[in-house]
Amino acid sequence: MAKIVLLLGILVIMLDVALGRIVNKRKCPEVRAVPHFDLSQMLGDWYVVEYYASAEEALSYSCMRAVFTEDDHVQTADGSVEWTPGVTMNFTYRFADDPLGENLLGNITWRVDLNEPAHWTHSELTYDGIYNTYVLDTEYKTWALLLHCAEQREGARYLSAFVLSRKSTLPKNVMAYLRDKLPRYDVDIKYVFPIPHNECTSTPAKYNYSPILVEAGSKTIKRPGISYNTN
Numbered sequence: 001m002a003k004i005v006l007l008l009g010i011l012v013i014m015l016d017v018a019l020g021r022i023v024n025k026r027k028c029p030e031v032r033a034v035p036h037f038d039l040s041q042m043l044g045d046w047y048v049v050e051y052y053a054s055a056e057e058a059l060s061y062s063c064m065r066a067v068f069t070e071d072d073h074v075q076t077a078d079g080s081v082e083w084t085p086g087v088t089m090n091f092t093y094r095f096a097d098d099p100l101g102e103n104l105l106g107n108i109t110w111r112v113d114l115n116e117p118a119h120w121t122h123s124e125l126t127y128d129g130i131y132n133t134y135v136l137d138t139e140y141k142t143w144a145l146l147l148h149c150a151e152q153r154e155g156a157r158y159l160s161a162f163v164l165s166r167k168s169t170l171p172k173n174v175m176a177y178l179r180d181k182l183p184r185y186d187v188d189i190k191y192v193f194p195i196p197h198n199e200c201t202s203t204p205a206k207y208n209y210s211p212i213l214v215e216a217g218s219k220t221i222k223r224p225g226i227s228y229n230t231n
Contacts, residue, residue, distance in 0.1 A: 028149035028157055029185045033118035033134040039087060041140040043068045048091070049170055050163035052182070052192040054156065060193055063103070063200035064093035066164065074111045077123040085112045087120060094200075101201065136181060142166055145178050147185055161187050168197040 048064035071086035088109040094101060110120030110133055118135040131150045138144035144164040151157045163170070163178050170178075179189060 026151065026155070026157055028132065028151055028159070031119075031132075031134045031136070031147060031149075031185060033116065034137050035118075037118035037135055037138075038140070039070065039112065039117045042087075042135065042138060042144065043070060044166075046144065046164040046166060047168050047197055048093075048162050048195050049165045049168070049197075050175070050179075050192055050194055051161070052187050053160040054158060054188075054191075060096040062094045062096045062196045064091065064195045066091040066162075071109060074109050074122075082111070085114055086110060087112055096196070101199075103201070136185075137178070143170055143174060143178065145181060147182075147187075159186065161185075161192065163192075 044067065046066045046068070048061075048066060051061060051064065067090045069088050069090070071088050073081050073083045074086040076082050086109050088107060090105070090107045092103055092105050094103055108122055108131075110122045110131075112120055120133040122131040122133065131148060133146060133148045136145040136147050142165065146162040146164065148160045148162075149157055161182055163175070179192060182192065183189060
């Protein structure tokens, strides 16, 4: 009898462990942003040296750079202006397989809660939803790690991550340190791709307002309309 009770206990523990490993792909992971964050030191120019997006597993980029600036206002979901602290990222990039090497330009502005300055939120007219962005870790003068997540009304969440560097490359040990942080937030490391910065030109960039998604196993580019859960 004691052996049966022991066996049942072991099975219950194994079941709990197995269930704990099941990830709900509809929900964003629980994230604790970096404590004691100083937004002013995050500002300025960065190279995006590695990139992950859950909906873009077959698409690669090159020459991706970002510039962060502080704002005193943000645009709300209905298009009005709210006078509140914010941070804007202007970014340029290329599609790696683009034979023309066309530079594209985009931007995003987040609302910043000064009580939790490493957690930024964003909303826009195109999408009915809230995007949460977290600074997971940073050394300010050399590297930073960002995680972005939004839950959809239907289907899987949208999850992405950026490894940022003040230079076009980072040492291998630093890259390994930052990549080791990502799996705990449900980021699949095999889809974290390097962003090359060789043969980048300074030709004027063009705005590209909509997201481009490529499903895994496909080479068809899509610009879908997506609605997000604001809860």
